[in-house]
Amino acid sequence: MPEHEPKDMITVRDVSKRYGRTLALDGVSLEVGHGERYALLGPNGAGKTTLIHIVCTIHPADSGTVTVAGWDVHRQPRRARQALGVVFQEPSLDTRLTVGENLEFHGRVFGVPRQLRRRRIAELLELVELAEWRDKLVATLSKGMQRRLEIARALVHDAQVLVLDEPTVGLDAQTRARMWDYIAEVQRRHELTVLVTTHYIEEVDDCDRVCIIDHGRVLAIDTPEALKASHGRTLVRVKARDEVAAGRLLAAYPDGTSANGTIVVPVDTTASVTEILRTFGNELEAITVESPTLESVFLSLTGRAIRDPAAEAEATGRRGARGRR
Amino acid sequence: MAAGSRGEAPVEAPEPLPVAATPVRRGDRPPVAVWLGGLGAIWLREIKRALRDRGQFIGGVSRPLLWVIILGVGLNPYFRGEIYGEVRFVVPYTYLQFIFPAVIALNIMYTSVQSAVSVIWDREFGFLREVLVSPLPRWLVLLGKVLGGTTVAMIHGALVLALARFANVPITPTKLVQGFGVMFLLAFSLTCVGVVIANRLRSFEGFGVFSNAVILPLYFTSASVFPLNPALTRAQTRVVYPEWLVTIVEWNPITYAVDSLRGIFIGFNQFDPRIGPVVLAVAAVVFFALALRDFRRA
Numbered sequence A: 001m002p003e004h005e006p007k008d009m010i011t012v013r014d015v016s017k018r019y020g021r022t023l024a025l026d027g028v029s030l031e032v033g034h035g036e037r038y039a040l041l042g043p044n045g046a047g048k049t050t051l052i053h054i055v056c057t058i059h060p061a062d063s064g065t066v067t068v069a070g071w072d073v074h075r076q077p078r079r080a081r082q083a084l085g086v087v088f089q090e091p092s093l094d095t096r097l098t099v100g101e102n103l104e105f106h107g108r109v110f111g112v113p114r115q116l117r118r119r120r121i122a123e124l125l126e127l128v129e130l131a132e133w134r135d136k137l138v139a140t141l142s143k144g145m146q147r148r149l150e151i152a153r154a155l156v157h158d159a160q161v162l163v164l165d166e167p168t169v170g171l172d173a174q175t176r177a178r179m180w181d182y183i184a185e186v187q188r189r190h191e192l193t194v195l196v197t198t199h200y201i202e203e204v205d206d207c208d209r210v211c212i213i214d215h216g217r218v219l220a221i222d223t224p225e226a227l228k229a230s231h232g233r234t235l236v237r238v239k240a241r242d243e244v245a246a247g248r249l250l251a252a253y254p255d256g257t258s259a260n261g262t263i264v265v266p267v268d269t270t271a272s273v274t275e276i277l278r279t280f281g282n283e284l285e286a287i288t289v290e291s292p293t294l295e296s297v298f299l300s301l302t303g304r305a306i307r308d309p310a311a312e313a314e315a316t317g318r319r320g321a322r323g324r325r
Numbered sequence B: 001m002a003a004g005s006r007g008e009a010p011v012e013a014p015e016p017l018p019v020a021a022t023p024v025r026r027g028d029r030p031p032v033a034v035w036l037g038g039l040g041a042i043w044l045r046e047i048k049r050a051l052r053d054r055g056q057f058i059g060g061v062s063r064p065l066l067w068v069i070i071l072g073v074g075l076n077p078y079f080r081g082e083i084y085g086e087v088r089f090v091v092p093y094t095y096l097q098f099i100f101p102a103v104i105a106l107n108i109m110y111t112s113v114q115s116a117v118s119v120i121w122d123r124e125f126g127f128l129r130e131v132l133v134s135p136l137p138r139w140l141v142l143l144g145k146v147l148g149g150t151t152v153a154m155i156h157g158a159l160v161l162a163l164a165r166f167a168n169v170p171i172t173p174t175k176l177v178q179g180f181g182v183m184f185l186l187a188f189s190l191t192c193v194g195v196v197i198a199n200r201l202r203s204f205e206g207f208g209v210f211s212n213a214v215i216l217p218l219y220f221t222s223a224s225v226f227p228l229n230p231a232l233t234r235a236q237t238r239v240v241y242p243e244w245l246v247t248i249v250e251w252n253p254i255t256y257a258v259d260s261l262r263g264i265f266i267g268f269n270q271f272d273p274r275i276g277p278v279v280l281a282v283a284a285v286v287f288f289a290l291a292l293r294d295f296r297r298a
Helices: A048-055 A077-083 A099-109 A114-127 A143-155 A173-190 A201-206 A224-231 A243-252 A270-283 A294-302 A309-323 B031-051 B054-078 B095-115 B117-124 B127-132 B138-161 B173-200 B204-220 B234-240 B243-251 B253-265 B275-297
Strands: A008-019 A022-033 A037-041 A063-068 A084-087 A161-165 A193-198 A209-214 A217-222 A234-240 A257-259 A262-267 A284-290
Touching (some): A008 A048, A008 A193, A022 A048, A022 A063, A022 A193, A022 A209, A022 A217, A037 A048, A048 A063, A048 A161, A048 A193, A063 A077, A077 A084, A084 A143, A099 A143, A099 B031, A114 A143, A114 A173, A143 A161, A143 A173, A161 A173, A173 A193, A173 A201, A201 A294, A209 A224, A209 A294, A217 A224, A217 A294, A234 A243, A234 A270, A243 A270, A262 A270, A262 A294, A270 A284, B031 B138, B054 B095, B095 B117, B095 B204, B095 B253, B117 B173, B117 B204, B138 B173, B138 B275, B173 B204, B234 B243, B243 B253, B253 B275
Parallel strands (some): A037 A193, A037 A209, A084 A161, A161 A193
Antiparallel strands (some): A008 A022, A008 A063, A209 A217, A234 A262
16 A cells, blocks of 8 residues: 555545435535544435445445545545445344454454454454453344444454444434444544534534535535534524414514424524513413524524434334344 | 543553554555455355354255155155066166255255345345445455355255265265265355345345245256156157157256266266266356346345
């Protein structure tokens, strides 16, 4: 391998991809710097997974170029793959093999020499707290443990770029938080660049940069703080006393959205909060004021909430069904 | 172990971590060594999975018992009819001896075609992606899978050899070596056929039905359970047997595999003994090419 130290570990230039009549990606460009933790944030169907598949050399782009660790994924896919560690959205372990055998398989397929392979596997199992499970069949592991195993597996071959597609989907809140701890830890130890997709907005606050994507287009790229500062708005959550009050409130604030009896009104200044209180004070049951969050950033960029409950239920259901044997 | 805050550790961190981080090493092995290692890993995985599949093993044991002990023993007295004290058929073997090599082929046929189920399995349960993002070329992945299926099928074929004494077929080391050669070519070709089928089917159930629909007709028309009378000339054969049957038997590649195995194990050939290995070798190459074409598209 030649001396190969690219500035950006992942570059995506003007990538488009069409599936039938749907334009899944529409001229997407982004760069992920060395050692960065980079989040792709968008609702289900935004094109995140399509982009991940192109970066991982699984599907070709219709147009545009992608490089990973300086290797063009189309022209030198095998080089790019050697630099990539991938955790797919769908489980991709062999459940009929043991934990250790899955890691061993990966190490051999990626050409990790035996000695190094043994040490690395022991180390990674320790890291994701699965050392005692080494000889158990993967089928006997919980979903959270299987995800951890997949993260460990992606690192057996000294990947430089770790790509995780929705690593926390289908996990309970506690396991999700723990998963991010593992990601942070492996990133620190292995000097990794991490590209992660999620539609859980609260998870990207710790990322270095966030790319908000919807309908196959990049809407904004920046640090979470900068995004909040430029696009974020204070959100006022109001519970109206009755239907009539709710109707009047929505009429007065047309950019408010209503869900499950709670009305969310984006406002720009605290003066607006006072105004709501003065006008509707008697007709409200509860009122909460939220300082700018990424959720409000998303709301103001796309005009809708990121999590569509129906779509999410469907996505988790699908994953669950496939995860079972 | 708590996650430390990111970016605080310098590159050569001397302080002891809970687990020592092994230094990072990237791409310093010759590609051939990497490829052989990867091929071995894929091969080994197929074997492990097959050996852990009890159902497949039970089938591999019960099938020869059924065919040799029930069918073989049952039909044995009818194989050499005598009319007025004259032996009617010229095949100088018992039916047990005659069918024994064919049962080896049958066991290989079932196991190798079935081993391709793992292609569907990998696709349905996501493992295919793990292989697709590996730096191994596709043809090597397929070769590993096919060799794995071939090995398992040969093991199942060898199970039949345990019945050799019962069927009164003496086994010598030379016969074993030659036999394994033919068994390998047969198993390899059929595993490729299985992959071709598996790439066209979406469900496991469909595969079961379809594989039966392929295996049994191929088996029955391979001169496995009945001989085309070798005492007759080609022209006479076509008079005694319906022409379509003779044509199918002659065109069926399995016929030559069975014939080769018979030649090796009981010394009886209906065709030129040189034809068998050639047909099988050609089949192995052709079907691997077809399987690879499909596998590349998958």
